[in-house]
Amino acid sequence: MTLESGAPEGLTxxxxxxxxxxxxxxRGVDLTVPDGAFAxxxxxxxxxxxxxxxxxxxxxxxxxxxxxxxxxxxDDDHHHVRAERRRIGxxxxxxxxxxxxxxxxxVGFGLRAREGREAEVAELLxxxxxxxxxxxxxxxLSGGQQQxxxxxxxxxxxxxxxxxxxxxxxxxxxxxxxxxADVRAAVRRSGATAILVTHDQDEALSIADPVAVxxxxxxxxxxxxxxxxxxxxxxxxxxxxxxxxxxxxxxxxSTAETALGWLQLRDDHRPARQRITVLIRPEQLRVAPFxxxxxxxxxxxxxxxxxxxxxxVHLVTEDAAAAPMVARVVGGIWLEAGARVTLKVVGPxxxxxxxxxxxxxxxxxxxxPEAGPG
Amino acid sequence: xxxxxxxxxxxxxxxxxxxxxRRLPPLFLLGASGAVALVLLAPLLFLLIEASGxxxxxxxxxxxxxxxxxxxxxxxxxxVVVTALCAVIGTLTAxxxxxxxxxxxxxxxxxxxxxxxxxxxxxxxxWASISTWVHGFQxxxxxxxxxxxxxxxxxxxxxxxxxxxxxxxxxxxxxxGRFRVFxxxxxxxxxxxxxxxxxxxxxxxxxxxxxxxILGYQTFTTEIFTEFQVSFNVSTACALSLxxxxxxxxxxxxxxxxxxxxxxxxTGAQAQRTSRRHRxxxxxxxxxxxxxxxxxxxxxxxxGASVYWMFVGGIPFLTGVSVLDAGWHTALYSGxxxxxxxxLALPVALLAVRHSGRGGRLLERSxxxxxxxxxxVIALAISYFAERYAGGFGYQSAALLTAxxxxxxxxxxxxxxxxxxxxxxxxxxxxxxxxxxRPDEVFxxxxLPLIGPGxxxxxxxxxxACATELTATLVLVPTGVQTLATQFWAYQQNLSYxxxxxxxxxxxxxxxxxxxxxxxxxxRLPSRAGTAS
Numbered sequence: 001m002t003l004e005s006g007a008p009e010g011l012t013x014x015x016x017x018x019x020x021x022x023x024x025x026x027r028g029v030d031l032t033v034p035d036g037a038f039a040x041x042x043x044x045x046x047x048x049x050x051x052x053x054x055x056x057x058x059x060x061x062x063x064x065x066x067x068x069x070x071x072x073x074x075d076d077d078h079h080h081v082r083a084e085r086r087r088i089g090x091x092x093x094x095x096x097x098x099x100x101x102x103x104x105x106x107v108g109f110g111l112r113a114r115e116g117r118e119a120e121v122a123e124l125l126x127x128x129x130x131x132x133x134x135x136x137x138x139x140x141l142s143g144g145q146q147q148x149x150x151x152x153x154x155x156x157x158x159x160x161x162x163x164x165x166x167x168x169x170x171x172x173x174x175x176x177x178x179x180x181a182d183v184r185a186a187v188r189r190s191g192a193t194a195i196l197v198t199h200d201q202d203e204a205l206s207i208a209d210p211v212a213v214x215x216x217x218x219x220x221x222x223x224x225x226x227x228x229x230x231x232x233x234x235x236x237x238x239x240x241x242x243x244x245x246x247x248x249x250x251x252x253x254s255t256a257e258t259a260l261g262w263l264q265l266r267d268d269h270r271p272a273r274q275r276i277t278v279l280i281r282p283e284q285l286r287v288a289p290f291x292x293x294x295x296x297x298x299x300x301x302x303x304x305x306x307x308x309x310x311x312x313v314h315l316v317t318e319d320a321a322a323a324p325m326v327a328r329v330v331g332g333i334w335l336e337a338g339a340r341v342t343l344k345v346v347g348p349x350x351x352x353x354x355x356x357x358x359x360x361x362x363x364x365x366x367x368x369p370e371a372g373p374g
Numbered sequence: 375x376x377x378x379x380x381x382x383x384x385x386x387x388x389x390x391x392x393x394x395x396r397r398l399p400p401l402f403l404l405g406a407s408g409a410v411a412l413v414l415l416a417p418l419l420f421l422l423i424e425a426s427g428x429x430x431x432x433x434x435x436x437x438x439x440x441x442x443x444x445x446x447x448x449x450x451x452x453x454v455v456v457t458a459l460c461a462v463i464g465t466l467t468a469x470x471x472x473x474x475x476x477x478x479x480x481x482x483x484x485x486x487x488x489x490x491x492x493x494x495x496x497x498x499x500x501w502a503s504i505s506t507w508v509h510g511f512q513x514x515x516x517x518x519x520x521x522x523x524x525x526x527x528x529x530x531x532x533x534x535x536x537x538x539x540x541x542x543x544x545x546x547x548x549x550x551g552r553f554r555v556f557x558x559x560x561x562x563x564x565x566x567x568x569x570x571x572x573x574x575x576x577x578x579x580x581x582x583x584x585x586x587x588i589l590g591y592q593t594f595t596t597e598i599f600t601e602f603q604v605s606f607n608v609s610t611a612c613a614l615s616l617x618x619x620x621x622x623x624x625x626x627x628x629x630x631x632x633x634x635x636x637x638x639x640x641t642g643a644q645a646q647r648t649s650r651r652h653r654x655x656x657x658x659x660x661x662x663x664x665x666x667x668x669x670x671x672x673x674x675x676x677x678g679a680s681v682y683w684m685f686v687g688g689i690p691f692l693t694g695v696s697v698l699d700a701g702w703h704t705a706l707y708s709g710x711x712x713x714x715x716x717x718l719a720l721p722v723a724l725l726a727v728r729h730s731g732r733g734g735r736l737l738e739r740s741x742x743x744x745x746x747x748x749x750x751v752i753a754l755a756i757s758y759f760a761e762r763y764a765g766g767f768g769y770q771s772a773a774l775l776t777a778x779x780x781x782x783x784x785x786x787x788x789x790x791x792x793x794x795x796x797x798x799x800x801x802x803x804x805x806x807x808x809x810x811x812r813p814d815e816v817f818x819x820x821x822l823p824l825i826g827p828g829x830x831x832x833x834x835x836x837x838x839a840c841a842t843e844l845t846a847t848l849v850l851v852p853t854g855v856q857t858l859a860t861q862f863w864a865y866q867q868n869l870s871y872x873x874x875x876x877x878x879x880x881x882x883x884x885x886x887x888x889x890x891x892x893x894x895x896x897x898r899l900p901s902r903a904g905t906a907s
Binding site for chain 1: 799801802804805806807808809810811812813816819820823824
């Protein structure tokens, strides 16, 4: 059955609920992934992201809610399209290759016996960089190779959507970057929509768009990586997707007064005067050698963590008006602990209004409805 | 020595592949498993009904006799000694074959398993017919140890093959010497398999009848058989059976306690890293000699004695016909029973492995209660029931005999089927379905190829056990029909060794083929890599 014309293409879920026994895992997931996108579902372990993926794949049935692809309903109260009819590919966490079949047998598993099947398998293997390994058995492959085979196997049946369940988690860091890039390229070339499940925010932000953050069984925010990083819906989420400096202040229209001076606000439709929490990413803090009377706020280095390409510098302002802060400094090896510096904020900052009293940093997105994704 | 190894902390790892989901198992699976459990527990129920028919006073009176104490002492001391010997022999031989560079280990793997195929009563016959020393307690210890140590060897070998080589390496890096690594890690990892094997050994000894009858060693089973078949004293047979079942239940109950909470789990049929074998070096020759002695005693003596008696009596052409006839019946009953047991085990194994809920576990456990029921007791309970309540229908019919076999050897089938179901994780089936394959295609192309060899192995195990079964067969065999075992028994009891010998040899041959297949199957599982360089 199809929805009325004009329904969004791609994948949509609305109000998905799933509980295992008394434990509610999904509590109303609304998600939209445009056709052809490489999306990510980002969440801590136990947030329900794997359950969401298994529902999309058709391995679990939601207790309530709708799953639709290209306007076709796959799951609702009355329908459940079985996994094998969905044309949704699935790349499991450990690859789950069939141990009794060769690489060719695995990749060709979903293909019907017909003319040109062998050539198709060979082409797929080449696409994932495994040309010539078709006769091997899964146990003769490395972890990265197994993941590539699992991907080729899923792409072989030309699925509308490919689900990737933390496929890079078991790979070592050096390998991960290349496998990740290759996987993304292969999926792009196949034209399929991809949904990657991961707990690694770097991974999600670097290869996916949009990224949906799932928290306590609901989508806390779904946005482009940039919006997610720059304008998260609440302080809790800000900390989840990256390093975050949170300082208090008061907004006056498009500017705010804080311990780091007057700052430009990213969203300039604030009411005239309001108590706010400001988000400053480490890259927005410029650290300069201390100069008497210069611009910026005086601060002292507590600790500098060297990372090669950059350094994360922990600082406290000298008047101790704000909490300790972290700045990202490129080539900042000259900063020793105890060094005096000046701090300056570059570019507009994101903010949330603070509730009148009590909890300074509400964890619930409902408290700041106006700061939703753009 | 083994005990200290067992006491070491369990190398427990969680299963990383399939998260334990609280999913409700499909109803038909629950229903089928429940029905299987009911069938399996029926003999126990019959026994209890029978006992209550005699009245508690009578039963108690029959149990509190000096005879019971004698039987208990005889049974328990034999069980303890043989189980300990089997644990040591089975574990050591398994380690030698699986973890060292022993030359010719494939051949040894086969030779070490074959004694399992030779029925205990044939081993007993072989020894007793050539030596007067093999008699009573020492005879029973010798014969039973040689006949049943493969029950420890097989599971331990399988467990060592699947063991994580990383653990041994980790232990070496923590400063443990080779010997302590063997005791604390190698034996520790195989702990569950050793314990499981020991429990099986103990249960086999409780249930054995033929071997003890030949050796003149009095245990519960020999006494029960005499009371039932010779004196037709059902109440006494029933009372003694109850004691025997309680003994079996005690052994079964001790196993999970001894096993503790540690679990050894690997990711299953995934790609596995293999480790290097230990070098035997100068020990190679003595090890070969020791294994040769073991195989000569366990395999050579029974086979040799049978061959000897056959030639002494001249080749009896006249028995040829009856051997064929008896062989046909043995193969028929065993084949049907093995298929039935494997089929019955499938739903229970699926439920236990895939839906590890409380209900599934309870059902699986309840089926293991059958282990506490010796074949004799099951046969008595079934024949009693057929006579009393089914109006004699089916008593001493082929159907009843195969049903008794299937119940008796169900646990054996379950072990094999369960292991094979574990080799086909749900994740693989899900992957197959997401590739557009229908459930029936998934079953044929993924599940069956993965579990098929295990199912065949389970079938062979049960077939072997049925073909070499004597006690229940003696009670339930259809009138006028002889199987190999019953015909052998008839001749043996008349001391017609020459006429019994051909039957013994055919039994050995019938049982040896499946055991060869079994050994090959276990050999094909991912093995350790070549020798250390």
